[in-house]
Amino acid sequence: MTEPAPTPVTPTAVTPTRDPRISYDAGTYALRLGDDALVLAQRMGEWVASAPQLEEDVALANIALDLLGQARPLLSYAGSLLPGADGAARSEDELAYLRDERDFTNVQLVELADNGDFGRCVARLLVFSAWQQELYASLAGASDDTLAAVAAKAVKEAAYHRDHATQWVLRLGDGTAESHQRMQAAVDAVWPYVEELFEPDAVTSSLAAVGVAVDPASLRDPVLGYVSAVLERATLAVPSTRVRHSGGRHGIHTEAIGHLLAELQHVARSHPGASW
């Protein structure tokens, strides 16, 4: 993506008085959110020149660029809080291009391959952007200035992404018999990956206690409430599956992420330090 990046939110200096444990957890948290945005940006980017119409190519590319713009300050901030072995801060590029898949902490939902299925693309975007919108709306009031600033800027982007996904789910779900069946299949396919978004762990618990992070469990009702209402309007069924995939936050991923990272990281790894 060579388009000029949106104005980055400058990471503020780490407050020296902050508990080192909180700093480390905040870095972990920023890395998770940054990885979510980065990996989905890459997935959305795959649609450029492959969407149903030229207009949709541009719409999906815009969303991908918004996500990339969110990933950059989040990864920079994470790199400043989680220094490398030599004690130096890690750059956003180092984190994006030089980590292996076990070091990525995105939820599995964002790495799933669409395999050219536009229904999958919008089903995943509906859930993810509904989650991001609620998350950022809360995080904008966080006690961490950098996270709050990123969230305050990104919440409007997430609201638009959610609207775009909503428009398509309504049209495809409540469209022809064929589109309804395919949209339902897409929703069914992403549903086992939804609950992972709402799983708290030691990191989010310790951060939520000091107002740095949003408790993921608190997002479940509003997010599923929104998504379920859209599915209902689209004449689609909310899947009843009890299958839950999880582990992304701790580096456990599906097969799909290896292929995604190969494409994302290939040039940077083949030509270390290259620039233009």
Place this chain on the structure above:
Amino acid sequence: MSAAAATAGEWPLWEVFVRSRRGLSHAHVGSLHAPDAEMALRNARDLYTRRQEGVSIWVVPAAAITASSPDEKDAFFDPAADKVYRHPTFYAVPDGVEHL
């Protein structure tokens, strides 16, 4: 609008008008394809206001626009050519008036 679709699988055409800022009129900026008005509005946002070009968007089905024909050009427009008295060229424009 589905009736306006030229062929199956082809989305209808929409004309896009953008108001660049308050106080100015909406101006035609281009066209796009979309399945319906709501999506046309969103596509217009993505295609024509990416660089902060606007504060308001109108989309109009291209089929709903009646346009003058190039064949009628002479009868339509030439008679105005020699009516110089219709132009406000005999007035001094006050300072500070930008959009006359």
